[in-house]
Amino acid sequence: MSSVPSRESVRRYYDSVTTRKLRDFVDGNARVERAWETIRSRAPLEPQRTLEIGCGVGQLSWQMRRHWPHSEVTALDISPRSIELARSLFGPERIEFVTGRLEEVDLAPTFDLITMVDVYEHIAQPDRAPLHAALGRLMSPTSRLVLTFPTPRFLRWLREHDPANIQPIDEAIEIQTIEALARDTRTSILLYAEQSVWHNGDYAHAVLGREPDLGHVPRKEPQSRRAMVARSLGDAGRVVASRILPWQRNDPRAQRLTLLRERLGYTYDDIAR
Numbered sequence: 001m002s003s004v005p006s007r008e009s010v011r012r013y014y015d016s017v018t019t020r021k022l023r024d025f026v027d028g029n030a031r032v033e034r035a036w037e038t039i040r041s042r043a044p045l046e047p048q049r050t051l052e053i054g055c056g057v058g059q060l061s062w063q064m065r066r067h068w069p070h071s072e073v074t075a076l077d078i079s080p081r082s083i084e085l086a087r088s089l090f091g092p093e094r095i096e097f098v099t100g101r102l103e104e105v106d107l108a109p110t111f112d113l114i115t116m117v118d119v120y121e122h123i124a125q126p127d128r129a130p131l132h133a134a135l136g137r138l139m140s141p142t143s144r145l146v147l148t149f150p151t152p153r154f155l156r157w158l159r160e161h162d163p164a165n166i167q168p169i170d171e172a173i174e175i176q177t178i179e180a181l182a183r184d185t186r187t188s189i190l191l192y193a194e195q196s197v198w199h200n201g202d203y204a205h206a207v208l209g210r211e212p213d214l215g216h217v218p219r220k221e222p223q224s225r226r227a228m229v230a231r232s233l234g235d236a237g238r239v240v241a242s243r244i245l246p247w248q249r250n251d252p253r254a255q256r257l258t259l260l261r262e263r264l265g266y267t268y269d270d271i272a273r
């Protein structure tokens, strides 16, 4: 059995990949956008308190803050460099960024929405029990926990075909693992659905909560023009969309680049490599 990498080496790894995360923020990342669709449609209506675990440079917290302007957003990550960048970029939006592991920081009392977007598979197995206990304490009867992670077969495919993209801890998350998480947090699995982001069935989304998911009608939001063009034209469309859309006045990419320049002093060249 392979040994668990040290916490310090895991932190160093995530500190070293922040430039890629900034690029994802500016250029968009289909995996994160798909996660956002599930978060937005499965969140409790108007969550008052939101927690993002494994926030990286804070992009999703920023999106949640803008989507639910009245929600208090707290975001946590073990990577000090990620949190430093997140604070500089999005701190002015009144998001609280915290460095550390959930089970070791003092957050209270409960959150209406907790998200873990591509984080749970990076938790070492011995760390799951304390994490589950902390999650259980932070959930109220109406909270929702949203998780996204690669499917075990996509992880197998990555190990074989793209091992450079395997992270220091990258566990296969089987449905039984999510069932154990639900048991430990005294929740039910309200959603478990495979997604096809880049490959057929490469990701899974799970939503856990203590109430049956009744009475919640997913809201239909206007799609961004980029998403509509990309969807209508398929793969070729993504290329076309990425060329056309920067010329538009309200292009979110241009806004994101401006934020990067104003708050970090970076240009696109600084993150393009």
Ligand SMILES: C[S@@+](CC[C@H](N)C(=O)[O-])C[C@H]1O[C@@H](n2cnc3c(N)ncnc32)[C@H](O)[C@@H]1O
Binding pocket: 014, 021, 032, 053, 054, 055, 056, 057, 076, 077, 078, 079, 082, 100, 101, 102, 116, 117, 118, 119, 122, 123
């Ligand atoms: C694959 S990245 C995902 C980042 C972001 N959620 C996204 O989807 O782009 C995993 C993130 O989880 C963080 N992470 C890993 N283990 C963690 C833990 N035990 N607690 C909190 N964050 C953790 C890493 O530092 C990294 O930022």
